[in-house]
Amino acid sequence: xxxxxxxxxxxxxxxxxxxxxxxxxxxxxxxxxxxxxxxxxxxxxxxxxxxxxxxxxxxxxxxxxxxxxxxxxxxxxxxxxxxxxxxxxxxxxxxxxxxxxxxxxxxxxxxxx
Amino acid sequence: xxxxxxxxxxxxxxxxxxxxxxxxxxxxxxxxxxxxxxxxxxxxxxxxxxxxxxxxxxxxxxxxxxxxxxxxxxxxxxxxxxxxxxxxxxxxxxxxxxxxxxxxxxxxxxxxxxx
Numbered sequence: 001x002x003x004x005x006x007x008x009x010x011x012x013x014x015x016x017x018x019x020x021x022x023x024x025x026x027x028x029x030x031x032x033x034x035x036x037x038x039x040x041x042x043x044x045x046x047x048x049x050x051x052x053x054x055x056x057x058x059x060x061x062x063x064x065x066x067x068x069x070x071x072x073x074x075x076x077x078x079x080x081x082x083x084x085x086x087x088x089x090x091x092x093x094x095x096x097x098x099x100x101x102x103x104x105x106x107x108x109x110x111x112x113x
Numbered sequence: 114x115x116x117x118x119x120x121x122x123x124x125x126x127x128x129x130x131x132x133x134x135x136x137x138x139x140x141x142x143x144x145x146x147x148x149x150x151x152x153x154x155x156x157x158x159x160x161x162x163x164x165x166x167x168x169x170x171x172x173x174x175x176x177x178x179x180x181x182x183x184x185x186x187x188x189x190x191x192x193x194x195x196x197x198x199x200x201x202x203x204x205x206x207x208x209x210x211x212x213x214x215x216x217x218x219x220x221x222x223x224x225x226x227x228x
Binding site for chain 2: 094
């Protein structure tokens with residue numbers, strides 16, 4: 001089955017700096033790559049996603065890039081703020097009826113004021 | 114619009130006890146999922162349901178059963194709880210259907226401790 005590896009497991013940045021989280025996937029048939037943010041005591045929430053027919057997508061301070069050849073995708077957060085501190089998960093999905101996703105192990109991002 | 118609602122939020126059980134975790138969504142989604150989240154291990158899929166009336170095993174199904182009661186509700190049952198099942202359990206739903214995957218919407222979890 002699909003395997004998703006996520007790095008780094010922890011990331012600490014100064015407020016205003018950029019943060020980058022990287023994921024690799026194993027199944028070249030995967031075609032949907034969402035990113036989720038999980039705040040303490042809450043469930044994960046979608047922050048951005050990308051499909052395999054697109055190389056990059058931006059939404060204000062966050063962006064995701066996808067390299068299908070290398071089978072990796074990355075989350076970029078610019079001008080980080082303390083409220084960006086959370087656990088971030090990447091995921092990869094095949095185009096199946098069930099809509100299942102395989103998740104990375106998560107990255108704990110800490111933004112220091 | 115409540116989204117995905119999980120009950121209870123917290124539960125403590127003794128080894129061998131049984132219990133059912135409840136999940137309901139009000140987004141008319143076809144697919145529903147149960148995950149467990151353990152420290153450093155991300156989200157692992159226990160069971161999922163692609164549509165009302167169907168259920169399938171995920172990555173870690175042993176010790177669990179599920180019921181897709183109707184389109185809205187998907188319950189997870191622990192028949193004989195074990196300390197290894199101490200975890201945070203998340204229910205999620207998505208539109209599902211076809212080959213175009215959609216994002217999953219998560220509840221806020223049930224924190225389960227088994228002594």
